[in-house]
Amino acid sequence: MGKIVRHTSEELKAMISRGEDRTDWERLRNMTEEEIEANAYADADNPPLTDEELTAARIVRHGRGRPKKDRPKKAVSLRIDPEVLAYFKGTGKGWQSRIDAALKEWMKEHKAA
Template sequence: MTAKWPSFITKDLGKTPEDDAEMTRRWEVYDREMQALIAAGGVHMDDDGWWVDDATGELIGPDPEIERPLTDEELTRARPFKDVFPELYESIQRARGRPPVDTPKKQITLRVDQDVIAKFKATGKGWQSRINEVLKQAKVK
């Protein structure tokens, strides 16, 4: 087995027609290299669709059919996740982030002496909330 595995990197590409053409070119190279590697033997596909080097157990790459760019026809047929799986989408939406509160706290910038911050941080998690409580109890003139 060779130590250089095919790669298909596209994070540097944008959404222009030139970038689309470059992505297709890169995929064709990746596909050709993976097919040659598979044909040479010494690799097997695991349950997740990844090719694995039989000798070392090293992951080589995903199945080229999984990795390839979608065709225009496939993109035309694509539908939003929330339309295909509405119940799952709703459960994910409900589970994300903190629930809304009636009176949310306002984020501000405040300069505080370093020793004051150090004392509050030394009290552990939730030190910012404790500062808030002290400020609530302070008598403002």
């Protein structure tokens, strides 16, 4: 088994432009559909699905991004005193959530009548 080598996409593009890739593009361009299918079926790493597997398969649709929250937060623009901003940012990652928690705590202590 050969050693695994990693390249960035830029390195790979440069290698291909210099003709350093090992793909036989001419052979691939000249392959018939039958040859392509035969090679796909012969690939031990990716065997074709059986009729039973296809019947049992189910489509799963995932939404983009993280799951929706029951009560999503609202984005706002808020003018904050520089010292307050520096303090909360200085507490590290999650500083915005800590501002939210501090405001909620203030609300609990100062409930409107």
